[in-house]
Amino acid sequence: MSLHSLKSLHTLEHGTPVHVAGWVRTTRQSRSILFIEIHDGSQFATTQCVIDADHSQYPVVSKLTIGSSVRIRGRLKTGLAGKHTHEIAIDSIIIEGMAASDYPLQKKRHSFEFLRTIPHLRPRSNTFYAVFKTRSILTQGMHKYLESQDVTYIQAPAITTTDAEGDGDVFRISTLDPTQPHKDFKDDIFKQEAFLNVTGQIHIEPFIQAFQRVYTFGPSFRAEKSNTSRHVSEFWQVEPELAYVDLIGLMDFIESMSNAMIQYVLDHASEELAFFDEFIEKGLIKKLQQTVSEPYGRISYSQAIQLLLDSDHAFTVNPTWETGLQSEHEHYLTDVIFKKPVFVTDYPKDQKAFYMKLNDDHVTVAATDLLFPKIGEIVGASERETRLDVLQERIKAHGLDEQLYTWYLDTRRYGTVEHSGFGLGIERFMRYITGMDNIRDVIPYPRTPGSADF
Amino acid sequence: MSLHSLKSLHTLEHGTPVHVAGWVRTTRQSRSILFIEIHDGSQFATTQCVIDADHSQYPVVSKLTIGSSVRIRGRLKTGLAGKHTHEIAIDSIIIEGMAASDYPLQKKRHSFEFLRTIPHLRPRSNTFYAVFKTRSILTQGMHKYLESQDVTYIQAPAITTTDAEGDGDVFRISTLDPTQPHKDFKDDIFKQEAFLNVTGQIHIEPFIQAFQRVYTFGPSFRAEKSNTSRHVSEFWQVEPELAYVDLIGLMDFIESMSNAMIQYVLDHASEELAFFDEFIEKGLIKKLQQTVSEPYGRISYSQAIQLLLDSDHAFTVNPTWETGLQSEHEHYLTDVIFKKPVFVTDYPKDQKAFYMKLNDDHVTVAATDLLFPKIGEIVGASERETRLDVLQERIKAHGLDEQLYTWYLDTRRYGTVEHSGFGLGIERFMRYITGMDNIRDVIPYPRTPGSADF
Numbered sequence A, B: 001m002s003l004h005s006l007k008s009l010h011t012l013e014h015g016t017p018v019h020v021a022g023w024v025r026t027t028r029q030s031r032s033i034l035f036i037e038i039h040d041g042s043q044f045a046t047t048q049c050v051i052d053a054d055h056s057q058y059p060v061v062s063k064l065t066i067g068s069s070v071r072i073r074g075r076l077k078t079g080l081a082g083k084h085t086h087e088i089a090i091d092s093i094i095i096e097g098m099a100a101s102d103y104p105l106q107k108k109r110h111s112f113e114f115l116r117t118i119p120h121l122r123p124r125s126n127t128f129y130a131v132f133k134t135r136s137i138l139t140q141g142m143h144k145y146l147e148s149q150d151v152t153y154i155q156a157p158a159i160t161t162t163d164a165e166g167d168g169d170v171f172r173i174s175t176l177d178p179t180q181p182h183k184d185f186k187d188d189i190f191k192q193e194a195f196l197n198v199t200g201q202i203h204i205e206p207f208i209q210a211f212q213r214v215y216t217f218g219p220s221f222r223a224e225k226s227n228t229s230r231h232v233s234e235f236w237q238v239e240p241e242l243a244y245v246d247l248i249g250l251m252d253f254i255e256s257m258s259n260a261m262i263q264y265v266l267d268h269a270s271e272e273l274a275f276f277d278e279f280i281e282k283g284l285i286k287k288l289q290q291t292v293s294e295p296y297g298r299i300s301y302s303q304a305i306q307l308l309l310d311s312d313h314a315f316t317v318n319p320t321w322e323t324g325l326q327s328e329h330e331h332y333l334t335d336v337i338f339k340k341p342v343f344v345t346d347y348p349k350d351q352k353a354f355y356m357k358l359n360d361d362h363v364t365v366a367a368t369d370l371l372f373p374k375i376g377e378i379v380g381a382s383e384r385e386t387r388l389d390v391l392q393e394r395i396k397a398h399g400l401d402e403q404l405y406t407w408y409l410d411t412r413r414y415g416t417v418e419h420s421g422f423g424l425g426i427e428r429f430m431r432y433i434t435g436m437d438n439i440r441d442v443i444p445y446p447r448t449p450g451s452a453d454f
Helices: A007-011 A112-116 A126-148 A201-211 A247-268 A270-279 A284-293 A301-310 A327-338 A388-397 A402-413 A426-434 B007-011 B112-116 B126-148 B201-211 B247-268 B270-279 B284-293 B301-310 B327-338 B388-397 B402-413 B426-434
Strands: A017-030 A033-039 A047-052 A069-077 A087-097 A172-174 A194-196 A213-221 A234-243 A297-300 A342-348 A364-372 A376-383 A419-425 B017-030 B033-039 B047-052 B069-077 B087-097 B172-174 B194-196 B213-221 B234-243 B297-300 B342-348 B364-372 B376-383 B419-425
Touching (some): A033 A069, A126 A234, A126 A270, A126 B126, A126 B201, A201 A213, A201 A402, A201 B126, A234 A426, A247 A270, A247 A419, A270 A284, A297 A301, A301 A327, A301 A342, A376 A426, A388 A402, A419 A426, B033 B069, B126 B213, B126 B234, B126 B247, B126 B270, B126 B426, B201 B234, B201 B402, B201 B419, B234 B247, B247 B270, B247 B376, B270 B284, B301 B342, B327 B342, B327 B364, B364 B426, B388 B402, B419 B426
Parallel strands (some): A047 A087, B297 B342
Antiparallel strands (some): A017 A033, A069 A087, A172 A194, A172 B172, A234 A419, A342 A364, B017 B033, B017 B069, B033 B047, B069 B087, B234 B419, B342 B364, B364 B376
8 A cells, every 4th residue: 555645634534544654743642542643744734643542552652752754554534523623543653763852843832043053854843844835836836927928947057257246245166275375267167267146137138039038046146244134145036037028017027927926825825824824924814815916016216215205204214315225214115105015116327237227317227126015125127228338338337347248248239129127036025925034934044144054 | 019929920810910029030032022030939930021012112121130129010911832821011110129240140050069159149049949948848847747746846055065975076165365375264154165066965855854755956066077068067957855765666756757847848849849850860759759658678787787798799998897887888778778768776885875775785775877868867866875874884984074964864863764866967858858969058058167158
């Protein structure tokens, strides 16, 4: 008899002989009866298994530890009253792997800080099972949505010799001996300096001239030394790039995709969302349903500054057009004024990357950040500058070396078209969808300054 | 009127007013008629657009260069005889981006070697459009198959401080100044040595104890200095890890997944495969259909050696049990003896990684390589060693530092279970599916020793 998944038990009749396997979440003894709750990864819930006899006859079983793996044969009992509507009456139990008694996930509440020290074990807790199952469902929903929109999936390289943002916070990769000083890199594996990519954008942008709509999904890397609940050194983002789409069309696309991903999670992760709603963020499901049911706000950067100035709120830093939107300002816009996601458009050009389209005012660019309540920026987006000469000027104005971008500029030399693109950070989106506060708690093995164990 | 995709024209009636946009693939003049073939990324084929008038009246249009981007309004003509069953009679044409006349992809045959020097432009050729469209479809098919099998998608980290294979060919990542010598890494961003992962396996293995079945899909990195048509420094692999699966079950799973992925490409990339079949590998489609229709070969390593010894073939290196299977031996097995994919199982333990399950003979491990005709190894797989003490011995025997694997060993301390996993290299699989010979030609931006431009 092959294994029954715990999920499949819901479809079986009372009395069916079953063979299940999984890991012990709890054991409980009541008089002569031993209750074992097991989890097998097929669903969020555990299944109760019962030895309905004097279990002292089974000395090993009575010492069964939490975390152990077991294989159980028995009969299914259905239609029960109470918390467990079905359970398994055990006929035989094999302990495949008895867990050492110092298994850290004993039946008690653990702080997220503690669980962060055991990223290889925390998925076995309710919270992190729900987090990583939701993350899987979210990313599957993303791939399906993009496929349905005829967006071709390109894997951009992680290794690059072109620094796309020009801001210097990049990881160097090398095979040279670090105990020796190196003035140049002609002896290094690529015979030149090489780095980890901060974005896949400039590598996939040329592919729109073949496929019209493309995206990449993979890890991006930032070596900045910020240790906050919003930053990790390695994160995942999905970056679509779309020809024949302007800033308005781009916002429409982003809103549809964001809503499709949320809806996919609502449809496929109901048990997990119910858990988050009860234990992590009250009202979460209602929030998500509301997000997909009404249009996101849209406001220009200048209007946003004006709204903030017009408010009575005492900000730590006063908002001005020149100094830009701080976190507190973004939060005020989404949490107090709009109470929903908001696109802020047309930022001052000096605040944004060189490839964003210069507006006719020559002061702002056709960029938009999508801000989510409590989270802040989840998407950074823009129409791209299609004019070769303007783009070259902008590269110079940003103090970058045009030589490095020769190949990128070919996209403008040979058949330039109106196009737009964005990056959506999966971890930040996960924070909104699960209610989990810290970015370290929605990525399997967080890498942050000072921390890359495992 | 929004844009019609060229693909959508197949469903429209004769005389329909259309608005299309795309890139010029060729232009041709015949008396007073100008023919422009455009491509918009929505399908493999181009669409012919015709100015049926004295085009010398339109001096700019008559100088239209290949690679330029245009927007065209006109009327659809259907039911035509000849190569093009439909075309567009142009009413108006806007040249959105005139390509500079040195656009490298002029209408002539280019060598793959030349095209490799312009990875940002080559997707605009027939061959590389077909390659990267097929790659997109293949990876979408992979995600869908794994989701259908209840395998949870985990994103393993690219940055690691644990060297999973212990073979030393890894990239170091650092933010330290390379012009200075560094004896230790306490001033580096992670306060310790950090590398790029060669596999996601050991990071996702612990997740089976929460989800039973998991996979990761992302870039892997090898710093080995081999410059062959089979190696790149950065490649993508899908790595599933499955609890309650032994070596036989693992081969069944791999075979099903491989066939599902091939079938998905057969079903969704028919135009691209027809192109490969005609221009890259004659008989490709029949080969793929045959692959999915009959069981893969299964043979032990010892049997494989014996078969090779029994053959009359004169190998450059004679096969022996101790020295292992060389490329020429693998090819002889798949191309001459089996003529289909073959699983070779139970390799000598010294040829394989420490985490593979030691067989009862204490000499071989429960590993399998799946070899494909003409390509060689596409999948490396094994049942994993579940016994803590045996695994510790194997770590020692491989000369590795057990301290580094403490967390990994927790999987065996706390509820160890029978489990198996594998890595399938997407680029090698792509070579089989497309017939493209060189791995550099199936990855968007190949990174190889001496080469990481762009």
